[in-house]
Amino acid sequence: MIDTFEGRTAVVTGAASGIGLGLARKAAREGMNVVLADIEKEALDGAAAEIGALGAEILAVPTDVSKSDAVEALAAAAFERFGGAHLVCLNAGVFQAGVSWQRTEADWSWVLGVNVWGPIHGIRAFIPRLIEQGEPAHVVITASMAGMLTVAYSGPYVVSKFAAAALAECVAHDLRAQGVEQVGVSCLVPGSVDTKIADSTRNRPDEPPSEAQAPDHHFVAQTLREMTSTQGRHPDEAADIVFGAVRRGDFWIPTTDQYEELLRPRFDAVLARELPSSANFD
Numbered sequence: 001m002i003d004t005f006e007g008r009t010a011v012v013t014g015a016a017s018g019i020g021l022g023l024a025r026k027a028a029r030e031g032m033n034v035v036l037a038d039i040e041k042e043a044l045d046g047a048a049a050e051i052g053a054l055g056a057e058i059l060a061v062p063t064d065v066s067k068s069d070a071v072e073a074l075a076a077a078a079f080e081r082f083g084g085a086h087l088v089c090l091n092a093g094v095f096q097a098g099v100s101w102q103r104t105e106a107d108w109s110w111v112l113g114v115n116v117w118g119p120i121h122g123i124r125a126f127i128p129r130l131i132e133q134g135e136p137a138h139v140v141i142t143a144s145m146a147g148m149l150t151v152a153y154s155g156p157y158v159v160s161k162f163a164a165a166a167l168a169e170c171v172a173h174d175l176r177a178q179g180v181e182q183v184g185v186s187c188l189v190p191g192s193v194d195t196k197i198a199d200s201t202r203n204r205p206d207e208p209p210s211e212a213q214a215p216d217h218h219f220v221a222q223t224l225r226e227m228t229s230t231q232g233r234h235p236d237e238a239a240d241i242v243f244g245a246v247r248r249g250d251f252w253i254p255t256t257d258q259y260e261e262l263l264r265p266r267f268d269a270v271l272a273r274e275l276p277s278s279a280n281f282d
Contacts, residue, residue: 001184001249002086002136006031009082011074013065013122014092016043018195019142019188021050022235023089026243028056032087035078037063039092039203057082065092065118068125075125084133087246090122091142091188093161094200097220098209100155107214108156110204115160116167123171130183138184138246141168145191145256149266149279153216165189172251184249188242191256194232198225 002008010027014020016038024047027034034056038044041062048060059081064070078085096103096111119141130137146154147161168187175183198221201208211218238255245253256262262279269276 002138002246005087005243007033008086009033009035009078009084010087010089011035011037011078011085011126012089012091013037013063013071013074013118014142016040016047018197019190019193019235019238020089020091021047022237022239023091023242024051025054025236026239027051027087028054028058030243031056033057033059033082035059035061035074035082035085037061037065037074037092039064063092065090065121066113068117068121071118071121072125075129079129084135085126085130086135086137087140088122088126088130088137089140089142089188089242090119091140092118093142093144093197094203095197095221095224096156096201096217097154097224098156098214098217099153102216103156103214104209106206107209110206111156111160112163115157116163119164119167123167127171127175127183131180134182136182136184138186139171140186140188140242140246140253141165141171142188142190143168145189145254145259145262145279147187148189149262150276151278153220168251184246186242186245186251186253188253189255189259190238191254191258192228192232193238193255194228194234198222198228 010032012020012023015024015036024034028051034051044060052058061074061077063074094114096107143165144161146158147165172185266276
């Protein structure tokens with residue numbers, strides 16, 4: 001458990017916008033060194049300038065989290081620059097909706113590459129280093145309320161976020177089974193936060209499906225865009241929640257006040273051997 005952040009080092013993936021940028025700002029205000037990683041070079045440069053202006057020592061590393069060598073290079077750069085890391089936020093994520101069997105292999109590969117392989121590469125690159133450094137450290141893996149509740153028309157995203165949540169649990173169990181006490185793990189499960197997640201196809205390396213090819217994806221993305229922009233928490237508020245939870249040692253970190261209200265019907269349905277209702281969460 002980390003009881004103080006000042007003078008320590010945070011690493012944040014997906015740091016150029018949304019929750020990642022909120023986490024970077026919070027880390028800087030807590031007196032941390034900040035390593036910012038993102039695939040968008042121009043946005044990353046802007047985020048680095050903003051975080052540096054807050055007084056933090058920074059390192060900006062362009063990173064495609066779907067590539068293991070890129071995440072390994074990120075970890076190596078962070079440890080070379082600051083001599084260690086103490087808060088690692090594996091936060092980068094993308095959104096792809098659509099009817100499950102209608103989405104292409106490329107659609108599935110893109111979203112799973114970022115949302116699942118990203119944190120897998122992250123824990124493989126950082127956890128051994130965090131154990132070896134022998135200091136209190138914490139890893140936060142960003143899933144989603146869509147990693148705990150299922151909905152129609154969003155198969156690729158929901159599947160990826162369930163996997164991210166399961167990964168966080170497994171890593172926590174593995175650390176406990178190995179007797180590693182100085183490294184903690186949390187799973188961030190955001191509800192509606194005002195981010196650009198609905199527009200994440202801007203970072204897709206190939207051509208995203210058109211509205212004619214995937215009308216359901218575009219409909220869901222527009223709905224998400226409207227919900228996050230009108231009802232979503234500010235990313236800085238989400239970051240405040242994360243830092244408070246890390247201080248307490250919480251495993252699950254929800255950002256919605258409806259967390260229990262939303263989850264209870266799901267688990268009641270599971271116990272009753274029924275299909276849980278399609279969620280309506282914010």
